[in-house]
Amino acid sequence: MSEAKTLFEKVWAEHVVVPETAATPAVLYIDLHLIHEVTTPQAFALLRERDLPVRRPDLTLATMDHSTPTTPVSSFRDLAVVGEGAANQIRQMEQNCRDFGIDLYGFGSEQRGIVHVIGPELGASQPGKTIVCGDSHTSTHGAFGALAFGIGTTEVGHVLATQCLLQRKPRSLAVNLTGQLPEGVSAKDVILAIIGEIGVDGGTGHVIEYRGEAIRSLDMESRMTICNMSIEAGARAGLIGPDDTTIEYLAGRPRVPQGDDWDAAVKRWKGLCSDEDADFDRSVSIDAAKLQPMVTFGTNPGMVVGVNDPVPDADDASFRKALEYMKVTPGKPMSENPVDVVFIGSCTNGRLSDLQDAARILEGRKVADGVRMLVVPGSQQIKKRAEELGLHRVFAEAGAEWRESGCSMCLGMNGDTVASGQLSVSTSNRNFEGRQGIGARTVLASPATAAASAVMGRVADPRTLN
Amino acid sequence: MDALTTLHSRTVVLATRDIDTDQIIPARFLTTTTREGLGDALFHDLRYDQDGAQRAGFPLNDPATRDCEILVAGNNFGCGSSREHAPWALLDYGFRAVISTEFADIFRSNSLKNGLLPIIVDVDTHDWLIANPGIELHIDVRESRLALPDGRVIEYPIDAFARYCLTQGIDQLGYLQQQSEAITAFEENRSWKP
Numbered sequence: 001m002s003e004a005k006t007l008f009e010k011v012w013a014e015h016v017v018v019p020e021t022a023a024t025p026a027v028l029y030i031d032l033h034l035i036h037e038v039t040t041p042q043a044f045a046l047l048r049e050r051d052l053p054v055r056r057p058d059l060t061l062a063t064m065d066h067s068t069p070t071t072p073v074s075s076f077r078d079l080a081v082v083g084e085g086a087a088n089q090i091r092q093m094e095q096n097c098r099d100f101g102i103d104l105y106g107f108g109s110e111q112r113g114i115v116h117v118i119g120p121e122l123g124a125s126q127p128g129k130t131i132v133c134g135d136s137h138t139s140t141h142g143a144f145g146a147l148a149f150g151i152g153t154t155e156v157g158h159v160l161a162t163q164c165l166l167q168r169k170p171r172s173l174a175v176n177l178t179g180q181l182p183e184g185v186s187a188k189d190v191i192l193a194i195i196g197e198i199g200v201d202g203g204t205g206h207v208i209e210y211r212g213e214a215i216r217s218l219d220m221e222s223r224m225t226i227c228n229m230s231i232e233a234g235a236r237a238g239l240i241g242p243d244d245t246t247i248e249y250l251a252g253r254p255r256v257p258q259g260d261d262w263d264a265a266v267k268r269w270k271g272l273c274s275d276e277d278a279d280f281d282r283s284v285s286i287d288a289a290k291l292q293p294m295v296t297f298g299t300n301p302g303m304v305v306g307v308n309d310p311v312p313d314a315d316d317a318s319f320r321k322a323l324e325y326m327k328v329t330p331g332k333p334m335s336e337n338p339v340d341v342v343f344i345g346s347c348t349n350g351r352l353s354d355l356q357d358a359a360r361i362l363e364g365r366k367v368a369d370g371v372r373m374l375v376v377p378g379s380q381q382i383k384k385r386a387e388e389l390g391l392h393r394v395f396a397e398a399g400a401e402w403r404e405s406g407c408s409m410c411l412g413m414n415g416d417t418v419a420s421g422q423l424s425v426s427t428s429n430r431n432f433e434g435r436q437g438i439g440a441r442t443v444l445a446s447p448a449t450a451a452a453s454a455v456m457g458r459v460a461d462p463r464t465l466n
Numbered sequence: 467m468d469a470l471t472t473l474h475s476r477t478v479v480l481a482t483r484d485i486d487t488d489q490i491i492p493a494r495f496l497t498t499t500t501r502e503g504l505g506d507a508l509f510h511d512l513r514y515d516q517d518g519a520q521r522a523g524f525p526l527n528d529p530a531t532r533d534c535e536i537l538v539a540g541n542n543f544g545c546g547s548s549r550e551h552a553p554w555a556l557l558d559y560g561f562r563a564v565i566s567t568e569f570a571d572i573f574r575s576n577s578l579k580n581g582l583l584p585i586i587v588d589v590d591t592h593d594w595l596i597a598n599p600g601i602e603l604h605i606d607v608r609e610s611r612l613a614l615p616d617g618r619v620i621e622y623p624i625d626a627f628a629r630y631c632l633t634q635g636i637d638q639l640g641y642l643q644q645q646s647e648a649i650t651a652f653e654e655n656r657s658w659k660p
Contacts (some may be wrong), residue, residue: 017652019557031660041499081541136548152550152576201542318483432488
């Protein structure tokens with residue numbers, strides 16, 4: 001047995017409060033608990049029922065993102081746009097945070113935004129931390145070399161009450177991305193290609209570590225896009241070893257350690273990377289140089305194809321059912337499909353560089369007639385920064401709608417939905433049946449591909465517009 | 467959580483692979499602040515068309531399946547979102563067990579914490595169960611065994627702690643609270659503070 005450890009093993013080992021046995025799982029300490037309005041009300045209800053406090057409100061960070069409107073909210077009356085259920089959920093979140101002493105980045109806060117966007121933005125997501133949230137896309141924070149994973153509402157209650165979770169140690173999977181990405185191919189294309197390769201259950205029971213030259217050369221926002229969709233391959237979490245890119249991103253952010261503590265933290269973070277001869281339970285290699293812009297053609301993120309390649313066929317009932325739902329024809333490329341809606345946003349692709357990628361395509365061009373395009377920044381900070389750069393004008397002049405931050409059309413909980421039968425090219429993470437609205441047909445793509453599709457009025461290769 | 471020690475029921479089959487939690491309960495039903503009453507939303511858009519009429523041919527719409535407590539589903543059931551509303555909806559509808567060849571991690575964890583038993587079987591057994599909807603199964607949760615009507619008995623894998631909680635009907639928060647001293651010691655002794 002070698003002494004060499006993977007990044008995941010190092011982070012895991014540092015957080016074991018009580019080791020696991022055959023009869024009992026490990027008690028694992030959680031350094032950062034992110035909470036939002038949709039998956040917490042029942043957990044707070046349990047605390048009230050048992051008269052329990054929140055053990056570490058200081059390690060709990062709250063915002064509202066899922067059921068919130070993306071039109072401006074100046075008073076609770078404005079919440080009517082999202083319906084009574086959602087408005088009630090939002091009011092309960094405010095009440096729960098007040099009663100249990102948790103800082104809430106709520107309406108009126110300049111730091112409000114999608115929970116997986118503001119954690120990194122505030123510098124709360126740091127290397128070596130354990131981070132959980134009642135949301136499967138918590139894997140996003142793995143981009144910092146944190147062990148970050150989604151949990152259910154019962155477990156949200158466990159963390160609120162004890163700051164710990166009961167966990168069995170997952171297995172490890174190395175995804176090596178060799179070579180360099182070609183021009184015009186983005187992080188979203190990379191992760192879609194990886195999911196296409198290993199399948200939507202290829203990572204089940206595993207924590208993925210993304211490695212290799214192509215990963216090292218990516219900026220933090222791109223790394224977040226990749227880690228974000230680890231769950232779409234079924235993985236428990238996805239992480240990337242911290243390096244100078246990670247440290248530069250974090251420097252100066254509000255929630256990072258200060259002064260001598262910063263120096264000590266940087267020293268600790270640098271020792272976290274997987275040891276050179278560390279063993280992974282499984283490993284997969286992908287040649288980045290061969291990748292191209294990717295789009296989905298079916299009803300899960302593993303049903304993916306190069307934007308100009310023909311849609312495959314398979315003699316399989318589930319596969320055929322997906323194609324029938326999507327109204328796509330095997331043998332023909334996705335680029336033949338007309339588009340009704342384009343959505344730029346979400347915890348996958350709602351960060352500043354994503355908006356810049358889309359704006360670069362849209363500058364001096366128009367959204368095609370009959371196409372509705374919605375641009376939803378991932379946070380209020382990103383919105384502000386994008387407006388300073390004039391991106392909102394590029395979007396408006398092209399004919400796209402510019403909104404307040406939130407999850408929005410990724411899951412259509414807040415009234416931002418795609419109508420039945422319409423085809424949506426979306427930078428979000430899930431093309432499940434009905435995800436963006438009843439009967440909505442979703443094609444997942446990068447921001448550049450989505451913007452190019454808006455301009456062309458059909459699914460389009462962004463490289464043809466550069 | 468109600469204790470689950472044995473289960474005897476007919477099966478209902480949804481053979482499709484990769485049924486995600488958005489299919490199990492669409493996001494628009496997640497604005498609730500309670501756990502109750504989600505059975506009506508279970509598989510909503512698969513059960514009903516956009517006018518609210520039942521879709522013919524969807525297995526749960528067959529009145530003969532109404533009292534089935536065991537769902538047999540295609541591979542990788544429960545993938546996608548972490549919403550615990552998925553097992554809540556299955557339980558509220560009346561299911562106590564789901565059988566598949568594989569479950570998504572978060573769904574499986576959520577199910578076990580609510581008294582819904584996820585059972586993993588081999589491909590051959592799964593194929594047979596898919597091909598024979600409505601058969602009677604007997605599940606002995608204490609022994610982790612599944613008895614088929616033809617006399618075959620299959621042992622299925624389950625975490626020992628989860629099985630203990632399931633058969634005793636206890637939740638895991640109590641166990642975690644008992645670790646309070648160890649948690650405090652961990653917080654005080656760790657080399658860096660988050």
